[in-house]
Amino acid sequence: MSPSLDAHGERAIVDAAKLGDEAALAELYSLYFPRVYRYILARMGSPYDAEDLTEEVFLRVLDAIERFQWREAPFSAWLFRIAHNAVISQRRKEGARGRSSPLSEALPVDSQGPEEMVANRLALNEILKAAETLPEAQRRVISLRFSAGLTVAETARAMGKGEGNVKVIQHKAIAKLREMLAQRPKVHGKRPV
Amino acid sequence: MGRGQFDDIFEECLSALLEGRRSIEESLSLYPAWRGRLEPLLRAAEEISVGLETTPPLYVKERGLQAFDRAQPSKQPDAMAS
Numbered sequence: 001m002s003p004s005l006d007a008h009g010e011r012a013i014v015d016a017a018k019l020g021d022e023a024a025l026a027e028l029y030s031l032y033f034p035r036v037y038r039y040i041l042a043r044m045g046s047p048y049d050a051e052d053l054t055e056e057v058f059l060r061v062l063d064a065i066e067r068f069q070w071r072e073a074p075f076s077a078w079l080f081r082i083a084h085n086a087v088i089s090q091r092r093k094e095g096a097r098g099r100s101s102p103l104s105e106a107l108p109v110d111s112q113g114p115e116e117m118v119a120n121r122l123a124l125n126e127i128l129k130a131a132e133t134l135p136e137a138q139r140r141v142i143s144l145r146f147s148a149g150l151t152v153a154e155t156a157r158a159m160g161k162g163e164g165n166v167k168v169i170q171h172k173a174i175a176k177l178r179e180m181l182a183q184r185p186k187v188h189g190k191r192p193v
Numbered sequence: 194m195g196r197g198q199f200d201d202i203f204e205e206c207l208s209a210l211l212e213g214r215r216s217i218e219e220s221l222s223l224y225p226a227w228r229g230r231l232e233p234l235l236r237a238a239e240e241i242s243v244g245l246e247t248t249p250p251l252y253v254k255e256r257g258l259q260a261f262d263r264a265q266p267s268k269q270p271d272a273m274a275s
Binding site: 020022025026029033034037038041042050051054055058059062120123124126127142145146147149151152164167168170171174175177178181 | 197199200201203204207208211233234236237238240241242243244245246247248249250253254256257258260261262264265266267
């Protein structure tokens with residue numbers, strides 16, 4: 001759930017959106033767009049894929065929200081299942097074409113200065129590259145926890161796994177990423193973690 | 194303590210870190226016996242979190258919003274004609 005919105009607030013927005021309320025739909029888009037974009041960027045490694053697939057995910061949401069049931073899963077878990085399916089479907093389409101394109105100039109910069117922008121892009125690139133080598137379940141947990149901002153409970157629901165299992169996968173994934181990031185060459189005297 | 198219990202402690206500290214409720218140092222002081230195992234994982238988690246923090250370009254958000262808006266049932270030709 002969005003840190004800026006409590007469960008009741010989100011429920012009211014989702015219920016209104018299910019009835020086709022335009023303001024509620026716009027609010028859901030606004031709340032979840034950055035998180036879905038970050039999730040897809042972490043899964044695909046390409047800002048171009050992240051742009052196109054995020055748009056596609058919200059069109060799928062629009063098509064399916066009427067059928068969303070609270071008893072089945074929290075809204076965030078339902079939404080990120082749709083995002084996961086979009087990622088899988090895109091990977092199938094890519095098929096023999098191989099991996100997605102590398103990070104590019106298209107990466108967001110906001111108000112950062114050039115040096116900070118380059119440093120951030122390098123950090124993102126390194127982490128995405130390291131994450132690419134993780135097994136699918138570990139990469140998915142990292143994307144859901146760190147990029148989408150889901151809790152362990154929400155991640156478990158999105159993945160159809162138990163919370164205990166998600167904690168174990170998360171631990172292994174972070175330990176593996178740590179190992180890989182520690183192998184980077186030392187830059188400007190900064191020590192790896 | 195078993196692996197499952199450590200995973201619970203690590204998750205508790207990680208959530209506190211990601212949600213900005215507690216610093217790494219504060220978590221380590223809560224679990225001094227686990228400092229050696231917790232610290233490297235929490236430092237790595239912090240780096241991953243900062244590294245993955247990115248904002249979509251505004252034009253992407255705007256373009257997506259326009260497509261989302263156009264696709265709403267109330268904006269479809271049938272709905273507009275009725």
